[in-house]
Amino acid sequence: MEIDLSEIGMHKGQQYEIIITSIDKEGNSNAAPFGLRVLENDEIFLRIFDGGMTIQNIKDKREFIVNVTDDPLMFTLSSIDTIPEKHLSKTSKTKSNNELPFLTNADAYFICEVKELKSIYRENDPIKDTGINFIKGKVVELNIKNKCVKPLNRAIHALIESLVNYSRINIVDDETQHEFLNRFLESERIVKRVGNSEEKEAIQILREDLLSQGFELEKK
Numbered sequence: 001m002e003i004d005l006s007e008i009g010m011h012k013g014q015q016y017e018i019i020i021t022s023i024d025k026e027g028n029s030n031a032a033p034f035g036l037r038v039l040e041n042d043e044i045f046l047r048i049f050d051g052g053m054t055i056q057n058i059k060d061k062r063e064f065i066v067n068v069t070d071d072p073l074m075f076t077l078s079s080i081d082t083i084p085e086k087h088l089s090k091t092s093k094t095k096s097n098n099e100l101p102f103l104t105n106a107d108a109y110f111i112c113e114v115k116e117l118k119s120i121y122r123e124n125d126p127i128k129d130t131g132i133n134f135i136k137g138k139v140v141e142l143n144i145k146n147k148c149v150k151p152l153n154r155a156i157h158a159l160i161e162s163l164v165n166y167s168r169i170n171i172v173d174d175e176t177q178h179e180f181l182n183r184f185l186e187s188e189r190i191v192k193r194v195g196n197s198e199e200k201e202a203i204q205i206l207r208e209d210l211l212s213q214g215f216e217l218e219k220k
């Protein structure tokens with residue numbers, strides 16, 4: 001059967017936040033969160049700065065696992081360090097003879113093989129003096145453990161925060177109002193960058209309403 005990431009709610013052109021699990025040359029597991037863009041039903045794109053273990057493991061092993069989860073602890077543990085072995089399971093041997101780790105409680109996970117890896121150095125990137133790697137991965141095996149799986153997307157969270165602030169904007173003091181408007185601009189930036197068409201439409205409706213109420217939406 002053909003692999004189709006839309007089965008787990010991951011759609012072409014959209015970005016999601018996921019956790020990558022991988023192994024180093026000695027077989028030690030590592031986990032870290034990343035943003036992923038869907039290119040095709042079975043193809044994904046990653047943009048990873050140099051210096052971390054994940055990118056080193058991807059370069060060395062040419063395969064890795066993408067875990068789809070909304071578990072706050074897994075995101076936090078993997079951001080600060082890695083995820084303890086007790087939360088990980090291993091796949092059976094892949095084509096390249098690796099047993100790759102995945103999050104035992106992930107709602108879905110998929111094995112990716114590196115299709116293309118380009119490394120460049122860009123001076124204008126926010127993280128200066130660091131190489132950046134553009135990786136195209138081919139999904140070779142998709143495992144769905146929870147049929148209700150819903151990949152994390154930053155846009156909906158940014159939008160909901162904006163709506164909460166919106167609902168209070170007329171009852172807070174001037175300083176807080178100013179803070180809310182700045183936060184709106186940041187949320188709008190996120191939604192425009194990684195949101196789907198409904199999220200983009202929603203933030204535009206919110207912008208127009210704020211403007212019609214006389215609020216200024218320019219950073220001072």
Ligand SMILES: Cc1cc2nc3c(=O)[nH]c(=O)nc-3n(C[C@H](O)[C@H](O)[C@H](O)COP(=O)(O)O)c2cc1C
Pocket residue numbers: 017030031032033034035036047048049051052053054055079081
């Ligand atoms: C939600 C989230 C998304 C992230 N996305 C990326 C990304 O797309 N590219 C990147 O280079 N780092 C990204 N990071 C930062 C890496 O997770 C971080 O550098 C991590 O320490 C790398 O760990 P590693 O050394 O185990 O690979 C992200 C962090 C979080 C919390």
